[in-house]
Amino acid sequence: MFRDTSSAYDRIAESIGDIGERIGELEHQISERISPTPSITERVRRSVGFPSRSHSFLPDTFRNLSMPTVSDARSSYRSLIEAMPDLRGQLSELRSHLPSWGASELASRLPDPRLPRAPSFRRGMQAQQGLAFLRGRPALTTVLVAGGVIAVVGAAFYVSKKVAEHTEEPDYDTVRTDGDIEIRDYDAMIVAETIKSGYHEKARRIGFETLADYIFAGNRAGKKIAMTAPVLQQLSENEGKTKGWAIRFVMPKKFTKDTLPAPGSDDVAIRELPSKRVVAIRFNGNFTASLASKKLMILYNYIAEENMKQKGDPEYAFYNPPWTPGFMKRNEILIEVER
Incomplete structure (x- = not known):
């Protein structure tokens, strides 16, 4: 039996409960003012079936809050120590009833603690x-x-x-074929040319963008010009000094130098290249410096063995768009020789 003591214990319990309720109310009020979505605490409260409460403004939250005095707390502590044997007996009696609840029955009595899951x-x-x-x-x-x-x-x-089938290429006559090497005669052609500095790949990429702006009317008036193949790249020299890389688009055969639209800037020049004879080697794969060096040495050896006279620097030709798989890419190296 519990002794009939003062109400300090009850007052502590009520005060602690009151503090918890007001903290919950304050948290909910703040969350509602910041975001209209329920807070985690509110979602937990709803999921376990707690009734929703009306909430007051922040100044009213602490209006009825009361705490026990120190003497009340000490008296309550002594009361708890004296009542401990009775508490142990009641707990033992309660424990004797718990095994009679089956696990499934106990689970069915408990609320589902899971929170609603977002999509x-x-x-x-x-x-x-x-x-x-x-x-x-x-x-x-x-x-x-x-x-x-x-x-x-x-x-x-x-x-x-499909792109290759509808892409125009310059015509040439094949003079001789030796394995991967061909001797070709090209007619005169008109090209749009820009000069870019830097290493091989970077210069070609920047030059491609500049020439694409020209043929697709990005920096000039007039109609677009159809894309052709290949994209040509060759060292550009002026008075014996290297200026950079010359990147060239071959213009469609229906155009002449006079009928082509004028470039919108001095960065692009329209040039007419004379007819020429070249020694060309064709190879597939992604163009790399090591691969190009091997193919270039084969060309140099062939020209030396055939007693041909080289004219100018090698010219690199790229036939495919960037998304083409490496093993399907067609590359060529051409060296002009005297007829």
Whole structure:
């Protein structure tokens, strides 16, 4: 039996409960003013079935808050120590009733503590489950990856083939063929040319953008000009000194130098190249310095063995758009020789 003591214990319990309620109210008021969505505390409260409460403004929150005095707290502590044997007995009696509840019955009596899941959270869980499913099936993952690669390569092959079929190239007569090497005679052609400095690939990329602005009427008036192939690149010299790389677009055959639209800036020049004979070597793959060096040495050796006389620096020709797979790219190196 509990002793009939003062109400300090009750006052402590009520005060602590009152503090918790007001902290919850304050948190909810702040969250509602900042964001209209329920706070975590409010969502927990709703999920476990606590009734919603009306909330007052912040100054009213502490209006009825009262705390016990020190003497009340000491008296309550002594009362608890004296009542401890009775508390142990009641707890033992309560424990004797707990095993009679089955686990399923106990679970059914408890509220569902789970919070509502946002759609993004559900999607993330579904993605994780999908990844776990694929990790457990490496053969299926390999098939999916291989299928994706084949689809991408197939699409790139189809697009590149269609582009090549509708892209104009300069005509030439083949004089002789020795394996990968050809001797060709080209007619005169008109090119749009820009000079760019820097290493090989960077100069070609910047030069391509400049010439693309010209043919697609990005910096001039008039109609667009159809893209042709190849894009040509060659060292540019002036009075024996290297100025940089000359990047060239061959103009469609229907144009003359007079009928082509004037460039919108001095960065692009329209030039007419005379007819010429070249020794060309064709190869596939991504253009790299090491690969180009090997092919260039083959050309130099061939020219020396055939007692030909070289004219000018080598010219590099690129036939394919950037998205073309490496093994499908067509590259050429051309060296002009005397007839």
